[in-house]
Amino acid sequence: DIQMTQSPSSLSASVGDRVTITCRASQSISNYLNWYQQKPGKAPKLLIYAASSLQSGVPSRFSGSGSGTDFTLTISSLQPEDFATYYCQQSYNTPRTFGPGTKVDTK
C-alpha cells in the first residue's frame, strides 16, 4: 500500500493568514493526489483533484501543487469558514489511501 503522511498534524492560524499543508507519498504517484476538507460532523468535501485542479465551486484561495511524492495545499488568505481538517488522498492505485489529516484551528 502507498502510505500518505501529512505535516503538520495540526496548526493554529488567524483569519487572513496564508496556510500551507504538505502531503507526502511513500512512492511516486505522479499527480494522482486529491485534497478534501472536512468539518466536524460533516462529510468530506472535494477541494482539489489531480494535484492542482480546483473542483467546481471551490474558492480560488485554495490551490494545490506538486507531483511525484511531495504535494502542497495552500490557502492564500484563511477565512472563518476554512477552519476544518484537511485530508490528502492518493488515487494512483488500490487502496486509495488517505493521509492522516491536518487540523486547522484558530490561533
Add this chain to the structure above:
Amino acid sequence: QVQLQESGPGLVKPSETLSLTCTVSGGSISSYYWSWIRQPPGKGLEWIAFINDDGGANYNPSLKSRLTISVDTSKSQFSLKLTSVTAADTAVYYCARGSFSSGFYLDYWGQGTLVTVSS
C-alpha cells in the same frame, strides 16, 4: 444536484454482517464509480471499495475477504456487506460518487451513517 443517502442499521452485533445501502438521486448512476469510505470516531478516513454501473468492483485488500459490494441500477442504489464484524468496524460509513477524470476523485458524498458494533 446529485445527492447520496446512506441507509441501514445503526447497531450490529459482533460476528454478524453489516449491511448498508446508498441511494443516488439527481443524477445518473451510469459512468461513475460508486464508493464506500469509513471513518472510526475521532480518526481518519479509510477507503473501502468502489463499483461501477456494470458491476466491476475494486476492494481495499485489507477488507476484501469480508466485503461484498453490489449495484442495482434500476433503483439507483449500491450496497455494502461486511461480514464477521468486530468493534474495529465501528465507524461512520460514507457513500460517495467517484469520477475517473485526471485520476480518481470523490466529488459527491452522502452525509454518513454511524454504525456501532456492540452486543
